Amino acid sequence: MQFDIAVIISICSIVVMFYCLWLVLSLKSRIPGGIVGRTWRLLIILVSFFTLGYLCTPFFGMLPAEFMKLIVALIFFFGAIYVVVTVKLIYRVIEELA
Amino acid sequence: MHRMTVFVKTAKGEEEIRTRQNKLPPAIRVPLILVDGRSTVEELVSKGGEQTKLTEALAYLEQHGFIEPFGTAGTRPASISPPGGGSPKLQLVQLMQALVGQGADKVVAKLNEAPNSRDGLEAAVVACHKLMRLTIDEKKAEEFLARAREILRTAG
Numbered sequence: 001m002q003f004d005i006a007v008i009i010s011i012c013s014i015v016v017m018f019y020c021l022w023l024v025l026s027l028k029s030r031i032p033g034g035i036v037g038r039t040w041r042l043l044i045i046l047v048s049f050f051t052l053g054y055l056c057t058p059f060f061g062m063l064p065a066e067f068m069k070l071i072v073a074l075i076f077f078f079g080a081i082y083v084v085v086t087v088k089l090i091y092r093v094i095e096e097l098a
Numbered sequence: 099m100h101r102m103t104v105f106v107k108t109a110k111g112e113e114e115i116r117t118r119q120n121k122l123p124p125a126i127r128v129p130l131i132l133v134d135g136r137s138t139v140e141e142l143v144s145k146g147g148e149q150t151k152l153t154e155a156l157a158y159l160e161q162h163g164f165i166e167p168f169g170t171a172g173t174r175p176a177s178i179s180p181p182g183g184g185s186p187k188l189q190l191v192q193l194m195q196a197l198v199g200q201g202a203d204k205v206v207a208k209l210n211e212a213p214n215s216r217d218g219l220e221a222a223v224v225a226c227h228k229l230m231r232l233t234i235d236e237k238k239a240e241e242f243l244a245r246a247r248e249i250l251r252t253a254g
Binding site for chain 2: 030031032033034035036038093095097
């Protein structure tokens, strides 16, 4: 594995994603249920998927092109779902607090 | 510690609920919140979980002046009201603790911080209702709102 700028950025992304995973897991106990608590469970699953996907990125050069394309497509797909879930959650919170 | 002892929060205990200045760990803070001047140790155990941990926490709180014995269920004079005298705020806190149990820390703090005026309590109830809907349980939130409004209405 060559240590170029892309690999360094990938490693940084993995570190950030692990921090995000720790964050969602540690905050779970403070949000046992309700509107946010329900969505939080989904966010934990999505962040776990991302962490796994991000872990593959430094090894992209070693993977077959088709498999690499599939992983990127999956990351984009779940990324889109993550954004939708987060935007909807923010909107629900604003609605509740309005 | 006698299981029929009733504890009451001291001024230091009330202050701690409002300010968290002593940074008590949850295992100590929750029993402090549960102490209401009415419940016996036995009743607190039924609300707050494991007996050994709870009695240890109560012993710590008493030793450090956050709570003091108010009497025992059998000996407490009926004419003496607990601090707050069953005030609407106290009733709301008890309702919240009964509905939510150990996770009530944050919402109980909101109630405790509220002014004692009717408007102040009404605003705190609405804020607690929102917080419960968002982070605890939507059904319990609705039940709390209905029963809290009943308490405020009967209190006039």
